[in-house]
Structure formats: structure tokens, C-alpha cells
Amino acid sequence: xxxxxxxxxxxxxxxxxxxxxxxxxxxxxxxxxxxxxxxxxxxxxxxxxxxxxxxxxxxxxxxxxxxxxxxxxxxxxxxxxxxxxxxxxxxxxxxxxxxxxxxxxxxxxxxxxxxxxxxxxxxxxxxxxxxxxxxxxxxxxxxxxxxxxxxxxxxxxxxxxxxxxxxxxxxxxxxxxxxxxxxxxxxxxxxxxxxxxxxxxxxxxxxxxxxxxxxxxxxxxxxxxxxxxxxxxxxxxxxxxxxxxxxxxxxxxxxxxxxxxxxxxxxxxxxxxxxxxxxxxxxxx
Amino acid sequence: xxxxxxxxxxxxxxxxxxxxxxxxxxxxxxxxxxxxxxxxxxxxxxxxxxxxxxxxxxxxxxxxxxxxxxxxxxxxxxxxxxxxxxxxxxxxxxxxxxxxxxxxxxxxxxxxxxxxxxxxxxxxxxxxxxxxxxxxxxxxxxxxxxxxxxxxxxxxxxxxxxxxxxxxxxxxxxxxxxxxxxxxxxxxxxxxxxxxxxxxxxxxxxxxxxxxxxxxxxxxxxxxxxxxxxxxxxxxxxxxxxxxxxxxxxxxxxxxxxxxxxxxxxxxxxxxxxxxxxxxxxxxx
Numbered sequence: 001x002x003x004x005x006x007x008x009x010x011x012x013x014x015x016x017x018x019x020x021x022x023x024x025x026x027x028x029x030x031x032x033x034x035x036x037x038x039x040x041x042x043x044x045x046x047x048x049x050x051x052x053x054x055x056x057x058x059x060x061x062x063x064x065x066x067x068x069x070x071x072x073x074x075x076x077x078x079x080x081x082x083x084x085x086x087x088x089x090x091x092x093x094x095x096x097x098x099x100x101x102x103x104x105x106x107x108x109x110x111x112x113x114x115x116x117x118x119x120x121x122x123x124x125x126x127x128x129x130x131x132x133x134x135x136x137x138x139x140x141x142x143x144x145x146x147x148x149x150x151x152x153x154x155x156x157x158x159x160x161x162x163x164x165x166x167x168x169x170x171x172x173x174x175x176x177x178x179x180x181x182x183x184x185x186x187x188x189x190x191x192x193x194x195x196x197x198x199x200x201x202x203x204x205x206x207x208x209x210x211x212x213x214x215x216x217x218x219x220x221x222x223x224x225x226x227x228x229x230x231x232x233x234x235x236x237x238x239x240x241x242x243x244x245x246x247x248x249x250x251x252x253x254x255x256x257x258x259x260x261x262x263x264x265x266x267x268x269x270x271x272x273x274x275x276x277x278x279x280x281x282x283x284x285x
Numbered sequence: 286x287x288x289x290x291x292x293x294x295x296x297x298x299x300x301x302x303x304x305x306x307x308x309x310x311x312x313x314x315x316x317x318x319x320x321x322x323x324x325x326x327x328x329x330x331x332x333x334x335x336x337x338x339x340x341x342x343x344x345x346x347x348x349x350x351x352x353x354x355x356x357x358x359x360x361x362x363x364x365x366x367x368x369x370x371x372x373x374x375x376x377x378x379x380x381x382x383x384x385x386x387x388x389x390x391x392x393x394x395x396x397x398x399x400x401x402x403x404x405x406x407x408x409x410x411x412x413x414x415x416x417x418x419x420x421x422x423x424x425x426x427x428x429x430x431x432x433x434x435x436x437x438x439x440x441x442x443x444x445x446x447x448x449x450x451x452x453x454x455x456x457x458x459x460x461x462x463x464x465x466x467x468x469x470x471x472x473x474x475x476x477x478x479x480x481x482x483x484x485x486x487x488x489x490x491x492x493x494x495x496x497x498x499x500x501x502x503x504x505x506x507x508x509x510x511x512x513x514x515x516x517x518x519x520x521x522x523x524x525x526x527x528x529x530x531x532x533x534x535x536x537x538x539x540x541x542x543x544x545x546x547x548x549x550x551x552x553x554x555x556x557x558x559x560x561x562x563x564x565x566x567x568x569x570x
Contacts, residue, residue: 124499142497181494199537249480
């Protein structure tokens with residue numbers, strides 16, 4: 001409970017991690033690292049961090065654990081920026097939505113993965129920034145750690161204990177499995193929602209289109225309010241797995257379209273029944 | 286407040302309509318019509334209807350207003366069944382999600398549209414049945430009436446007043462406009478959600494796929510828990526408009542896929558920004 005923790009990127013995820021630890025009684029200093037002093041000052045004023053540093057290397061000096069909670073596209077630059085300040089025994093972890101690209105970045109920048117523990121909290125809201133952070137964000141949510149064989153097991157345990165203290169359920173997955181599974185259940189749905197809202201917004205009749213949208217549409221498109229920079233970066237970082245998921249989905253949508261075109265009542269009913277029973281079985285328990 | 290109202294199909298929509306009127310002080314008898322005596326008895330026990338009738342013609346006899354709240358595919362059969370019992374001055378309306386097909390059914394079965402007021406409450410949940418009905422379902426929600434030029438304006442006003450009494454905001458649209466707009470914001474999203482959940486459920490690794498799904502996935506796929514029969518019928522009843530919406534969406538998804546394949550960072554960011562600002566502008570006010 002006395003570790004010094006440095007958090008690069010004090011937004012929704014990094015800020016909520018700090019607040020969750022504080023709520024659980026964490027006593028060690030929590031240092032926020034960011035490029036903009038103003039945003040660090042806001043995070044300090046909100047009681048999220050004890051100290052802010054715009055100099056990344058200075059920010060991680062003396063830290064026991066460093067959490068990288070920046071968009072995927074900034075991971076490599078942040079690793080380069082903190083590297084000069086890292087102590088020999090420090091444990092570095094991250095909260096990125098894609099794990100293969102972070103592992104590759106860490107390997108090339110740090111030279112070794114021994115003390116790098118890739119992680120991904122399956123939590124978030126469509127809001128972003130320190131002002132959206134709250135202590136309960138990770139309560140009961142899964143955090144997936146994807147350590148490679150080279151990673152020190154004590155480092156993995158240390159990161160796992162921190163997330164558990166923040167209220168999360170910690171699980172381990174292979175890097176490739178993680179990226180494939182998340183492409184299907186997170187990255188692909190975001191593409192479908194962003195794509196739908198963008199298409200409707202370009203409709204000449206957009207005002208009326210959205211006027212008559214029901215609650216189901218709001219639920220369906222909520223994720224289209226997510227941070228555009230974060231999602232651009234996820235697309236680029238998990239390109240192969242995402243393209244595979246999109247190709248499979250397109251084929252499926254073609255089959256569904258053919259059933260509608262052919263007025264295949266039985267095929268449509270069977271498809272909708274399968275989907276409903278899977279949704280009810282997997283998501284509501 | 287003293288009209289006798291007959292409701293064919295005492296499920297989520299028909300049941301909530303009855304409860305909303307009762308909550309607003311409606312004193313006239315509310316008759317429920319259905320094929321299964323047991324379900325009518327349940328609706329009666331729940332205080333939703335005053336009387337149940339499995340004989341449709343008997344159920345509408347003496348009614349001032351008849352609401353058809355059955356799946357789209359049953360509309361024509363129900364119109365045929367009630368026709369012998371309809372009084373000369375009765376007003377018939379419906380709550381179907383597609384209007385073109387109901388108008389065609391009403392025209393062919395009733396012979397005239399003079400007293401038929403097509404309607405569509407933009408409200409619902411993913412649950413169905415009388416047990417899911419509640420008085421507040423239509424509170425502040427839009428109900429779209431799509432009367433053709435032949436419809437008696439007094440009949441339109443009468444139906445509009447009932448919906449307003451149930452708490453809804455009543456608006457008018459052209460039949461074709463309605464079906465095109467709803468194909469885009471309701472029918473298409475349901476296809477995308479049903480399609481996604483069905484595809485993932487058929488994945489050999491489905492247990493793990495759903496295990497790591499986040500809150501965004503649950504929101505996105507909530508509509509895939511909707512009634513399969515209702516949605517099969519919507520697909521068939523609004524086939525042309527839905528196929529057009531799906532074709533446009535497929536083209537858009539291809540463009541998005543190409544941006545990911547080409548690592549077009551600027552194109553992706555612009556698309557996600559457009560979507561986010563449209564979602565924030567249209568859906569959260």
C-alpha cells in the first residue's frame with residue numbers, strides 16, 4: 001500500500017485507477033505524467049494525483065510501478081520518454097486495448113520484457129478525460145494480463161495485486177488470443193456503430209432520421225461517442241485481427257441480406273432465435 | 286374517457302397502452318383479444334384488461350376504437366378476423382413497426398381506409414408479453430401516425446388524443462418516409478446486432494468470446510434480445526426499404542474497411558469524429 005505509482009496519461013482509465021487505489025487505502029505517492037500542465041493541475045485539484053510531471057523521465061524516477069494509460073498510438077513515444085528515468089526494479093504495465101503492438105513496442109524500446117506486464121482493463125465509458133474518472137470504474141470488471149514467457153512472475157503478481165485492490169477480477173490470456181477476442185467483441189462493434197452513425201449523419205435528411213430514433217438506437221450507438229483518437233489507434237494497432245473480424249462479419253451480413261431478399265422467413269427466424277438465446281445466455285447472467 | 290377500446294394482442298405494446306390509459310383515468314371498458322385464453326387471463330389478473338375475448342369479432346363488437354398490437358405478419362389475419370364485428374363508426378388503428386404493409390392489408394381487407402389510422406409508437410424494450418407491460422412506456426415518446434389522404438380527420442384526431450392521453454408525443458409522417466426512416470434507425474441496427482451476436486455465438490470459442498465482452502458490447506447488442514417473430518415480420522414487411530438501407534451500409538462498411546486496410550489514420554479519425562459529433566448532437570439532447 002506504500003508503493004510509489006507513476007501514471008502516464010491521467011484520463012478516464014489512469015485517473016480511475018488512481019482513485020480506486022486511493023479509495024482502497026493506498027498510501028504511496030501517485031504521480032501523474034502528461035504533456036499539458038493544465039490537465040495535470042486539474043487532476044491534482046480533483047484529488048486524483050499527488051503530483052504532476054510534464055517531464056516523463058522525472059515522473060517515473062523512484063516509482064515502483066508505472067502504468068501507461070495513453071492511447072495506443074502514443075505508447076511507443078511514452079516508452080521512449082520514460083526509459084531514461086526507469087529504476088532497475090521498476091515494473092511497467094499498460095492499459096491499452098491491443099496487446100500485440102504494445103508488447104512489440106516495449107520489447108524494442110526497453111530491450112527486455114522481463115519487467116513489462118501487458119494489461120487491459122475491460123472497463124470504460126464513452127466519456128474521456130480526468131473529469132470522467134471515478135473510483136468504481138473497475139469494480140467487478142475483468143482486467144486481462146497477457147504476460148509473455150519472459151516476464152518475471154513477481155512483476156506479474158504485483159500488477160495483478162494492484163488491479164485486484166482497484167476492485168477488478170484479474171485473468172491471464174495469451175497476447176494473440178486477447179487481440180482476436182477483443183477484435184470480435186469490442187473493436188468490431190465500435191466500427192459498426194461509428195460506421196452507422198457516420199452514414200446516417202451524412203444523410204440529407206439527418207435531422208429527421210435521428211428525430212425518430214428510439215431507445216434501442218441510443219443503446220446501439222452509445223459506443224460511437226467514444227474517443228476518436230483512441231479508436232483510430234486501436235484500428236491501426238490491431239489491424240490484422242480487426243480486418244479478419246470485419247471480413248467474417250461482412251460475409252455473415254451478406255447471408256442475412258440474402259435471407260431478407262429471398263423472404264426466407266424460416267432462415268430469418270432461426271437466425272434471430274440463435275442470436276437472442278446467445279445474448280440472453282451470455283450477457284445477462 | 287368513456288370509449289370502449291378493443292386491443293388485439295395484449296403484449297408489451299398493447300398491454301402498456303391499456304395501462305397508460307387506465308393510469309390517465311380512462312373509464313371505458315378495455316377488451317383484450319388474443320388466441321390464448323390463458324394469456325388473456327394473465328392480462329386480466331394483472332389489471333391490464335377488463336375482459337378477454339378469444340373470438341376476435343366478438344371482441345371488437347361495440348368498440349369505439351380498435352388497436353391492433355400484433356406482430357406485422359399477423360396483421361392481415363387479425364383484420365380478417367375482426368372485420369365481421371366492426372361497427373360502422375369504429376376507428377381502427379395499429380402499432381406496427383412498418384406502415385406500408387399494414388396500409389395495404391387494411392385497404393384490401395376493410396375495403397376503405399376511411400376509418401383506419403396507421404400508427405407506430407417509437408417505444409419498446411427488448412422484453413415482450415403482457416408481463417413486461419407498464420403504464421409509463423409511452424411517456425414522452427413519439428408516436429407516429431401515417432394517415433393517407435382518404436382517412437377521416439376526426440378518426441385521426443381520436444387516435445392522436447388516445448396516444449396523447451397515454452403520455453406520447455404525436456406526430457404525422459408520410460407512409461413511405463416513415464418506412465425509410467425507421468429502416469435506417471431501427472430495422473438496420475437490429476439486423477446488425479442480431480447478425481453480430483449470431484456470428485459470435487457460432488464461433489468455436491464462443492464461451493471466451495462473450496466472457497471478455499465489455500459494457501459497450503452489452504449496450505450494442507441489447508436489441509438482439511428482441512422478439513425474433515416480431516423482427517422476422519418487420520424484415521418481410523419492410524423488405525425494400527431495409528434492403529436499400531443494408532446496401533448503403535455495406536458500401537460504407539467497405540469504405541471503412543479500406544481505411545483500416547490502408548492504415549489511413551486521417552480518414553479513420555475524420556470518420557470517428559463525424560460519428561461522435563453526430564451522436565453527441567442528435568442523441569443526448
